[in-house]
Every structure is written in structure tokens, then in C-alpha cells.
Amino acid sequence: MQKLTQRFANLSAFGMFLILAMGALVTKTEAGRGCGDDWPLCNGKLIPAYTISSFIEYSHRLVVGIVTLILVVTFYLVFRYVKRADAKWFISGTVLMTLIQAGMGAMAVIWPQSSLVLALHFGLSLLAFAFALLLSLVFTPLGQYQQDRKIRTGFKVLVWITAIYSYVVVYLGAFVRHTVSSGGCSGWPLCNGEVIPELSGATGIVFTHRVAALLLFFCILFLYLQAKRQYQASDRLVAGSKWSLILVLMQVLSGAVVTWSMGNDVAYLFTGMIHAIIIACLFGFLCYLCVLTLYDRKGQSHPG
Structure with missing residues (x-):
């Protein structure tokens, strides 16, 4: 099970990196309102009509959903099969930061938020990625401390x-x-x-x-x-x-x-x-x- 856990840990780190990059893309292209005021639907639809902004925003949401499922599996595997306490802290931090970020993202769509609050989204993504990266390193020589x-x-x-x-x-x-x-x-x-x-x-x-x-x-x-x-x-x-x-x-x-x-x-x-x-x-x-x-x-x- 160690190999399986390692694969999911690596997938989690890659997924958090992808979320971070796509979040930056959403901000740079000003696509955050691409799905209107709807969440988790996009403009009232499960699969929205194609526009560049809706495609970018909805793709970001879809990736967050998939990575969240990967994190759930990784969380189970780490707590079930890994004895190291630091690995459990790392996956817990990743899940917590991801959930907070997802919640804030949903609130940002439904209710307007200030730039001070919106700027936290990238910071939370960064923390989630850092935790996931540290978890993936646990299974490598660099993670033997x-x-x-x-x-x-x-x-x-x-x-x-x-x-x-x-x-x-x-x-x-x-x-x-x-x-x-x-x-x-x-x-x-x-x-x-x-x-x-x-x-x-x-x-x-x-x-x-x-x-x-x-x-x-x-x-x-x-x-x-x-x-x-x-x-x-x-x-x-x-x-x-x-x-x-x-x-x-x-x-x-x-x-x-x-x-x-x-x-x-x-x-x-x-x-x-x-x-x-x-x-x-x-x-x-x-x-x-x-x-x-x-x-x-x-x-x-x-x-x-």
C-alpha cells in the first residue's frame, strides 16, 4: 500500500499545483465572474454555454472537484497505512486549506468580496500546495530527516x-x-x-x-x-x-x-x-x- 499511497500523494501535490496555476489564470484573465453568481452550477447549468471566461472558470472548478476527491483518498491512505505523524499533519493541512479555499471561492461568487479578501485565495492555494509537496517528499530520500x-x-x-x-x-x-x-x-x-x-x-x-x-x-x-x-x-x-x-x-x-x-x-x-x-x-x-x-x-x- 505504500506505493499506492505515494502515487496518490504525488497526484495530490500535482493537483494542488494545477489548482494554484489555474487560479492565477482565472485572476489574470478576469474570468472569476465567468459563471455569473451561480455555484456549483455555471450560469444555472451543469455544463454551461461556451465562452472563454466561463470555460476558464468552470475548468478551474472542475479541477478543484477532481483534486478534492484525490485528497479524500490520500487522506484515508495516509491515516490508514502511514505511521509517520508528519505525513498526517501534511495531508490534514492540505485538506484544510483546500476546503477553506473552496468555501471562500464559493462565497466570492455568491457575495461580492473586497480585494483584501480575494487576495487570500492565492495564499491559501499556496499553503495547500506546500503541504501537499511536503507530503509527497515524505516518500522520497529528501523526506527522511x-x-x-x-x-x-x-x-x-x-x-x-x-x-x-x-x-x-x-x-x-x-x-x-x-x-x-x-x-x-x-x-x-x-x-x-x-x-x-x-x-x-x-x-x-x-x-x-x-x-x-x-x-x-x-x-x-x-x-x-x-x-x-x-x-x-x-x-x-x-x-x-x-x-x-x-x-x-x-x-x-x-x-x-x-x-x-x-x-x-x-x-x-x-x-x-x-x-x-x-x-x-x-x-x-x-x-x-x-x-x-x-x-x-x-x-x-x-x-x-
Whole structure:
């Protein structure tokens, strides 16, 4: 049953990644109202009339439904056949975040919600994906957390602060999308030709996100330098920090490309999706580093 459980864990992680990407697509194409005020039906029908917006929104709902069924099976298999407590926490977190997100999605369709609330949808999808990713890693060598050295308290705190702060940056990015503020800053790295523009309206929102993203880059750079200084090159903490640094650099550059692609709808949509996918991978690596800090000098057997 371990192989079957592993397959469903992998399907869950892939499914949550797909939900996250499709949710970003719904936001980017402004297809959230593609099914009107109806839920779970779409414009009063089980299979709606074809329009691009209804197709995108209804496809997203359909994928959420299928992945939820996969999660139910995964939840049963993990609690029935896996002895590791962390695996049970991971699948429970995935299911909880998915249910909350689905409930909020339904409420957003039926009742209008503010951009502050709508921005939480991507954050919840990100948490669900991170939990599912950690669950899938349980069944790989990366998920066997034997540690033969002490992790310094300061480094643990740095890892957790960086991960939490990255979530804040993600929320700001989602807020930019839901307030349709992307055009607030034309050009990159300058904003409307200025180092510090007028901080009001859409310009203030986008500029705040840019500054937060830049600070995140320096946080992860500092994290990597500390990991490299304190631990051996082969240590997972060093490898995870290095990949986090690579991904945050890619994230900053992809943000620049998103700005440069404004005016070309296809390029803007494509680069925006890439931007969302990179941040998902980055957050996944940071969550993995957080888990590593919880297994300081603790052995963990392979899942049964």
C-alpha cells in the first residue's frame, strides 16, 4: 500500500499545483465572474454555454472537484497505512486549506468580496500546495530527516522569518492582481521613471510590492550566506537555501518581464503565469527548510 499511497500523494501535490496555476489564470484573465453568481452550477447549468471566461472558470472548478476527491483518498491512505505523524499533519493541512479555499471561492461568487479578501485565495492555494509537496517528499530520500548536527537557533529563526515574510510578499502580489494595479508602475527597475514615485493609488500598491520583493531577495541571500558559512556544502540546508536564492532571483526578473510585457495581452498572461509558478516553487523550498529545522538531531524512519 505504500506505493499506492505515494502515487496518490504525488497526484495530490500535482493537483494542488494545477489548482494554484489555474487560479492565477482565472485572476489574470478576469474570468472569476465567468459563471455569473451561480455555484456549483455555471450560469444555472451543469455544463454551461461556451465562452472563454466561463470555460476558464468552470475548468478551474472542475479541477478543484477532481483534486478534492484525490485528497479524500490520500487522506484515508495516509491515516490508514502511514505511521509517520508528519505525513498526517501534511495531508490534514492540505485538506484544510483546500476546503477553506473552496468555501471562500464559493462565497466570492455568491457575495461580492473586497480585494483584501480575494487576495487570500492565492495564499491559501499556496499553503495547500506546500503541504501537499511536503507530503509527497515524505516518500522520497529528501523526506527522511535524520540529522547528525545541531541547527543553531538563530538560523532556525532566520528560516522561519524568511518563509513567513515570503508569504507576506505573495499576498501583496495577489493584492496587486485583484486590485488590477499592475499598470501603476510603468517601466522597471524605475517606477514611472522615478526611484520613489508618488505613493498613492495603484502606483503605491505596485511600488510597495516591488520594495517587499527586493527585501525578500536580500533576506534569502543572507539566509544562503549563513547556511554556506555554518554548514557543509552537501547539507540540505545549504542546497535548499541555494535553490531558494536562485528562485527568488528568477522571481524578481520575471516580475520585470511582466512589467515589460504590458500592452501585449498574450505575453502579459504568459509571463504572469510564469511569475506565479516560480513563487510557488520558491515558497515550497522555504517550507521544506522550515521542516528541516524541526528535525534537529531527530531520526525518522521510512513511512510504513
